[in-house]
Amino acid sequence: MSEGRAEGVDGRTREALERFERFLHQRDLRLTEARAAIVEAALARQGHYPIDELIADLKQRGIRGSKATVYRTLPLLAEAGILEPAIVAGDARSYETTFGRHHHDHLVCSRCGRVVEFEFEAFEILQREVASRYGFRLEAHHHELVGTCPDCQAGEPPRG
Amino acid sequence: MSEGRAEGVDGRTREALERFERFLHQRDLRLTEARAAIVEAALARQGHYPIDELIADLKQRGIRGSKATVYRTLPLLAEAGILEPAIVAGDARSYETTFGRHHHDHLVCSRCGRVVEFEFEAFEILQREVASRYGFRLEAHHHELVGTCPDCQAGEPPRG
DNA sequence: CTTCATGCAAAAGATTTGCAAGTTC
DNA sequence: GAACTTGCAAATCTTTTGCATGAAG
Numbered sequence: 001m002s003e004g005r006a007e008g009v010d011g012r013t014r015e016a017l018e019r020f021e022r023f024l025h026q027r028d029l030r031l032t033e034a035r036a037a038i039v040e041a042a043l044a045r046q047g048h049y050p051i052d053e054l055i056a057d058l059k060q061r062g063i064r065g066s067k068a069t070v071y072r073t074l075p076l077l078a079e080a081g082i083l084e085p086a087i088v089a090g091d092a093r094s095y096e097t098t099f100g101r102h103h104h105d106h107l108v109c110s111r112c113g114r115v116v117e118f119e120f121e122a123f124e125i126l127q128r129e130v131a132s133r134y135g136f137r138l139e140a141h142h143h144e145l146v147g148t149c150p151d152c153q154a155g156e157p158p159r160g
Numbered sequence: 161m162s163e164g165r166a167e168g169v170d171g172r173t174r175e176a177l178e179r180f181e182r183f184l185h186q187r188d189l190r191l192t193e194a195r196a197a198i199v200e201a202a203l204a205r206q207g208h209y210p211i212d213e214l215i216a217d218l219k220q221r222g223i224r225g226s227k228a229t230v231y232r233t234l235p236l237l238a239e240a241g242i243l244e245p246a247i248v249a250g251d252a253r254s255y256e257t258t259f260g261r262h263h264h265d266h267l268v269c270s271r272c273g274r275v276v277e278f279e280f281e282a283f284e285i286l287q288r289e290v291a292s293r294y295g296f297r298l299e300a301h302h303h304e305l306v307g308t309c310p311d312c313q314a315g316e317p318p319r320g
Numbered sequence: 321c322t323t324c325a326t327g328c329a330a331a332a333g334a335t336t337t338g339c340a341a342g343t344t345c
Numbered sequence: 346g347a348a349c350t351t352g353c354a355a356a357t358c359t360t361t362t363g364c365a366t367g368a369a370g
Contacts, residue, residue, distance in 0.1 A: 030369060032325060051359085066327050071360060087247060087302055092359080107296055116294050126282055127305055134276050135310035136267055142247055142304045145287055150295035190344060192350065211334085226352045231335060253334085 012100045013043040016082050019099070023080035037064050038073045042083055042097045047115055050092045087144045109149035116149075172260045173203040176242050179259070183240035197221070198233045199242065207275055208246045208254045247302045269309035276309075 009017070017039055021031040041057045055070050074095060077083050086094040087106075103124075104117040123143065131138035148156075169177070177199055181191040201217045215230050234255060237243050246254040247266075263284075264277040283303065291298035308316075 028324080030324065032368075034326065064326095068328080068361080069326060072325085107291065107294055109296070110299055116296075118290055118294070120286065120290055122286055123283070126280065126286075130278055130280055131267065131305055131307050134267055134278070135313075136269070136276075136305070136307035137313060138305060138307040139270055140306040142302060142306070144302045145291055145296070145298060146300040146302070147291050147296035147298040153295075153297060188349080190349065192343075194351065228336080228353080229351060232350090 009040060010043075013040055016043050016099045020077065020080050020082060024076070029076075034064055034066075034069050035073055035076075037061070038070055039077065039082065042077065042095070043099065045097055048086045048094045048096050050094045052092075054095070087142045105143040105145070107145045107147065109152055110146050111148055111152040114149050114151075169200060170203075173200055176203050176259045180237065180240050180242060184236070189236075194226075194229050195233055195236075198230055199237065202237065202243055202255070202257045203259065205257055208256050210254045214255070247304045265303040265305070267305045267307065269312055270306050271308055271312040274309050274311075 017031070017036060020035070020039055024031050024035075037058060038054070041054055041061060044057070045054065051070065051074070055067055058064065058070065074083070078085060078095075082099040083095045083097045086096045102119060104119045105123070107116040107118055108114070127141055128138055177191070177196060180195070180199055184191050184195075197218060198214070201214055201221065204217070205214065211230065211234065215227055218230070234243070238245060238255075242259040243255045243257045246256045262279060264279045265283070267276040267278055268274070287301055288298055
């Protein structure tokens with residue numbers, strides 16, 4: 001990174017870059033151009049994305065960031081609290097950019113793959129309850145509901 | 161399968177074999193020796209297991225069931241409701257044998273990997289609530305709490 | 321200049337597939 | 346016999362690593 005970075009980048013992305021830079025400094029690592037490009041690509045993404053889509057995004061954009069660099073950077077971004085590995089029910093590894101977003105969980109359509117986000121405070125409360133019941137200090141959770149969405153129910157063939 | 165199958169097998173395993181056989185019949189597939197051996201190995205397992213551990217079990221036991229056959233059989237067992245892919249937070253694909261067991265969710269220690277199972281009816285109720293709010297027909301859910309278990313908290317170095 | 325980062329290509333794993341030979345109905 | 350299975354090896358895919366070269370402090 002030599003010139004003024006992050007031109008044309010929105011506020012959330014800029015904040016993410018700042019947070020990442022702080023995080024890296026703490027470990028004597030550096031915010032390089034390649035890493036910044038990956039942050040920008042991740043922040044531009046919505047919802048869940050498999051790693052190779054992120055790599056494709058990078059190729060389309062500036063062209064910087066090799067596959068290996070992306071693989072090396074994603075765990076750092078996760079540790080820095082910028083993104084999270086997404087629940088995987090067997091398919092390819094995916095991530096979700098969580099920086100600057102409210103916590104939410106997901107409702108996934110098993111037919112069409114549509115993802116609906118929901119927030120429901122009662123879950124958070126009960127989760128703390130369960131953790132404390134077992135003496136655990138709660139750090140995170142994965143919660144995903146799977147079902148058939150209204151559209152797919154409508155287009156469904158009558159039960160055979 | 162020619163000789164009397166399932167000798168020395170417990171009731172739950174026998175029921176699983178029966179269910180699987182019915183499932184296979186519906187599709188004009190067959191309950192072969194290799195498939196039965198995989199069912200037995202899966203039913204003998206507790207908790208989460210990566211695929212290669214199941215394969216190792218098979219090698220130890222009767223020696224039948226090649227890697228490819230196991231990979232081909234696991235999705236069938238999942239469809240038959242005998243096991244389920246386990247939540248994966250990034251590592252290797254694992255399964256859990258659910259046949260004949262109460263539904264439960266998991267509390268996982270992020271330090272030592274210990275897994276505690278819990279049942280909490282309130283979650284189930286709220287999940288139905290959320291699904292119906294969005295018009296989804298609920299089919300399944302993945303719910304995992306991540307934290308530090310009591311033992312690991314005790315053995316923890318004082319905060320630096 | 322010393323340490324860290326990158327890209328490429330090779331390596332390592334995990335999963336899937338093609339196919340000839342063996343089973344089951 | 347026709348249809349379904351299996352095991353093996355080869356083919357794919359995904360992710361990780363080694364290393365020489367290029368930046369950053």
